Amino acid sequence: MTPALEEIDLDFADLGRTGLQTSELQLGTWRFGKENEAGELEIGEERATELLDAYEAAGGRYIDTADVYGGGDSERWIGDWLADRDRERYTIASKIYWQTREGDPNSRGTNRKSLRHRIDALLDRLDTDYVDVLYIHRWDDETPAREMMKTLNGLVESGKVHYLGASTLRPNAWKVARANEIARNEGWEPFTLLQPRYNLADREIEGDYLEFAREQGLAVCPWSPLGQGFLTGKYDREEDLPEDSRVAASSRFQESYLTEENFALHDELDAVADEVDASPAQVALAWLQHREGVSAPIVGARTVDQLRENLASATIDLSDEQVDRLTAAKEGPYDDL
Numbered sequence: 001m002t003p004a005l006e007e008i009d010l011d012f013a014d015l016g017r018t019g020l021q022t023s024e025l026q027l028g029t030w031r032f033g034k035e036n037e038a039g040e041l042e043i044g045e046e047r048a049t050e051l052l053d054a055y056e057a058a059g060g061r062y063i064d065t066a067d068v069y070g071g072g073d074s075e076r077w078i079g080d081w082l083a084d085r086d087r088e089r090y091t092i093a094s095k096i097y098w099q100t101r102e103g104d105p106n107s108r109g110t111n112r113k114s115l116r117h118r119i120d121a122l123l124d125r126l127d128t129d130y131v132d133v134l135y136i137h138r139w140d141d142e143t144p145a146r147e148m149m150k151t152l153n154g155l156v157e158s159g160k161v162h163y164l165g166a167s168t169l170r171p172n173a174w175k176v177a178r179a180n181e182i183a184r185n186e187g188w189e190p191f192t193l194l195q196p197r198y199n200l201a202d203r204e205i206e207g208d209y210l211e212f213a214r215e216q217g218l219a220v221c222p223w224s225p226l227g228q229g230f231l232t233g234k235y236d237r238e239e240d241l242p243e244d245s246r247v248a249a250s251s252r253f254q255e256s257y258l259t260e261e262n263f264a265l266h267d268e269l270d271a272v273a274d275e276v277d278a279s280p281a282q283v284a285l286a287w288l289q290h291r292e293g294v295s296a297p298i299v300g301a302r303t304v305d306q307l308r309e310n311l312a313s314a315t316i317d318l319s320d321e322q323v324d325r326l327t328a329a330k331e332g333p334y335d336d337l
């Protein structure tokens, strides 16, 4: 049975070598204020507030957002919620990269103009003087790494940002490594966190990306830890897609996740879930927390019930044998090397 929120009592975990202690599960707010492909609001302000309350009740203190989530509503609603609380008790991460103004190429990327303007705009929406973590949401090939790192360092020195992170996919790992080398040579702040996509069905970052993170002591905070909801057991080989679900609403997600290889992996996930009397979602999250180098997954949820189920994964114990079986259920990118 899923424990009550107050009984979950999330622990703190090291955020890489930053020295910061962060919740072992972070709260993702990507879908706050987001319209789905049918034009309906997935999570409105009232539900967003309920989700933040529920996360807090379970002991959660780390909130992940981005300046483009819900066109800024995600940050605005978090700011409103934080206004009644002691800001110092929370770790807030946001991100900058995607274009914010139609027809204005300078409102995209990580050039000096974009970074300096957007940090002020997002602090205003969050109604705070600083973010604990600022991520570049994607790598910007148009801006020289030296210019970007110098500007980011200025944001840290000004006190508007405490730590820098890079949310990038595997092919850009070497660019982050090079940018960190420039920053260290110049005495500037380097990236100390990474935010990649990582889940049981999508292990693209295993190998060089995770090795790089380990070698540099970077915190790894995986996004989409449940494969957009695929790893929760609600999709079936034979049955129609459940209405009102993210994968059902997106042909792109159906193509990436609803494959026979992934359903075979899900069979093993179901078997382990039965053994430990937990749900597939809880086991998929617990597996991630067992992966070497993972600091804290970012949990997404559309409802408070989903969030409670997901946060309760922190109370699940998996044996080494169960972790190995799950890992072997789908070939990783480097298994044959």
Ligand SMILES: NC(=O)c1ccc[n+]([C@@H]2O[C@H](COP(=O)([O-])OP(=O)(O)OC[C@H]3O[C@@H](n4cnc5c(N)ncnc54)[C@H](OP(=O)(O)O)[C@@H]3O)[C@@H](O)[C@H]2O)c1
Binding pocket: 027, 028, 029, 030, 031, 064, 065, 137, 167, 195, 222, 223, 224, 225, 226, 227, 228, 229, 230, 232, 234, 244, 245, 246, 247, 281, 298, 299, 300, 301, 302, 305, 306, 307, 309, 310
């Ligand atoms: N840096 C980046 O580029 C990036 C990209 C993506 C996400 N992120 C961050 O990572 C966070 C998490 O990503 P994500 O939302 O993709 O995570 P996810 O856990 O893979 O997917 C969450 C979705 O799965 C479904 N779900 C979750 N728990 C469930 C449960 N117990 N039972 C049934 N369905 C469940 C819900 O959608 P439905 O109910 O609609 O099916 C929910 O919205 C985001 O909020 C964001 O903060 C970052």
